[in-house]
Amino acid sequence: MTSHAMISGHRSALRPQLLLSEPQKRILWHLRTAGPTSRVQLAEAMGMNGATMTRVTQQVATLGLVEELAGNANAGRGRPMIPLAICGQGGWSAGATLHPGWLEIVIVDFAGTPLLRDSIPFTETDPKLFARMLDTRLRALVAQHGFMRGKFLGLGVAVAGYALNDDRNRRKMVDWLAPWNDVPLDEILGDALGMPVWVENDGTAAALAEYYQPRILGAYRSVLVFFLGHGVGAGLIAERDLFPGEHRNAGEVGRLFPGHGPRPSGIDLMRTLREAGVDISSLSDIDHLLESHADVIEAWADRVAAQLEQAVLSGIVWLDPGAVVISGALPQPILQGLAARLEAINATRDSSYLAATPQIHASTIGSAAVVIGAALAPIHAITAIRV
Template sequence: MTRRNYIIRIMSRPHRPPIPLSEPQRRVLIQLRIEGTAPRTRLAQVLGMNGATVTRLTQSLLALGLIEERESPEAVARGRPLVPLTVSGRGGWAIGATPHPGWLELVLVDFRGRPLVHDTTPFDSPDPRVFARAVEARLQALAAAHGFMRGQFLGMGVAVPGYALSGDRNRRAVVDRVAGWDDVPLAEIIGDVLGMPVWIENDASVAGLAEYYQDGIIGRYRSVLTLFLGHGVGGGLIAERDLFLGEHGNAGEVGRLFPGHGDRPSGIDLLRTLRAEGVEVDSLADIDGLMATHRAIIDRWTDRVIEQLDLAVLSGIVWLDPGAIIVSGALPLPLLRRIADGLNAIGRRRGDKYRATLPPVLASTIGSKAVVIGAAMIPIHSITSHQAVI
């Protein structure tokens, strides 16, 4: 059996983490993601385990290549229990993919969640099988260029602009531009073409996952609400360090608060606003170049969007009690920062004498890439997730 056939064979069961871990192993791994680095003594203390148990667990994770030691002169001088441990990027790699109008986007991340390759290619088909074949062609080229087949492949997450049907997250009600994806078993269709495990999830939900794994977020907050302003508007929820999807897989469908026949806090709405003012603009990628020349129009739109999103923010605070709220999306990062600042200002002015701790509203640092990075994080997150599948 060739190495390629072996890799395909061990990846033939979609939705099952290829590295099965025990609950104690998962606890050690997620704690290292939270802290970045920690010695065995720190892990024992924070996890409530004895030293021998932590030693045994970390040895097994070291053998699997999921964590690694970081030598330091002080740690070596004082003994192995103080050698810092961290999640190893060599523990595996994963792919995220999503279709856009006229192009598809791919990213490959290592086990730490660091993007290794970001790739875009022309693509314009509503058929998921054509999408899968286009992804396969790009992966073959990237594998040849970067040698990724030498590593352990964990699977691919696909971000879909649509909500789950009948409680089955593999079947989606989607937008017209990917009409062939509507109400079909996407994981099976795409996975059969690629010969690998495939996870399907809403684009805003995976954006929330990507935002949560960013430095300064996962180590500080247990629960986070992400508002993603792309072509539409959606939400991603992290509750107690896990992706919260709800009973039917549609938690975070913020767009239902803003019916499509009216003004919406979405990228498509911004394009329509600009076009109504006589501005020639084709896509959200053009907005950055208009920030200076058409600032008055964009400022008026932004002020209205801040007022609209306050309802979603307040609802999220009431129901989730998150540690932070992140404004993400396909808009320019300065525009996301302005929206976040405006929402914070509304919160400060509310004056309702509410004395509990309120979450800060933060702006994304990765913007539109959150979707494809989050899709790639699904196979990795599934290894330490408390959920059986995502």
């Protein structure tokens, strides 16, 4: 079925359209984390014999999920020394999220590479109207960019709200999205769009996007991500999979910072700048103030690092992640400054601790992390190894 037909057709069961065996998933994950690898090296890493490896790699190649790269032209039977790599053309998926006043969409290929990022004005808060607008926009993007030649794997939607009654599809949302409260979002969105839909908290979506960055994916099995946007959220990747928690609300760190006081968030930075006399109405305006109001921003970053210290430390001691990523809808110099402050605090505290501690990174994708992570949700659901 083409991607165009998937978008315009009747919704099937909300499950991945591509079902893979565990050996197939293991090979795909090895290629994602280690990069291009020959069949011989794959067989050694996977503990498979050569015949099994040849059969399984042929299967994923037939599905268009891996491709051969230029390698040893003199390779013999089975061409064992030609490296295999994830093939971006193996499929594509879309991600969407709603901001106050606008709708954002990203489409990624099977390799996790963003193919386009689109935004349109949108002020409605009814989830059915959101679904109709999203359907209309996706149809236009599919027609414009020719994605019908790939395999459509699903849609991820990132939302600003926590799960109710252990159900990821029913949530308590932020105030301006009250019509989304406690309704079956997968059914509402899936019925209108005619496609499999994954609903994720925006902090969880950001964590997925940050984990799929090459410098992180290839180096760590577990990563803790903090996302500073309009609010403050977090997400956890544990053993290369999303960790949802017992009630599907792992990472609800906003509860540590009540709304009646200063919070480590972009909105709080905007408030701080307004108190300093700046006329600012959007997080995107902060980038232009980095030099002119450096003292205000530096003081705010000092306070926020102190606020985040215990949240970061708690995550480190309980979860033992390989890395911590500071992400969010803030200019990268601010994210880098926060990461450096937290790294220094962590190093000072642990000066006598002899075991390894996680490195603290600043995001390189910033505000795009939420919608990119939403787009990656279907791909991750299809290929992740459950342990």
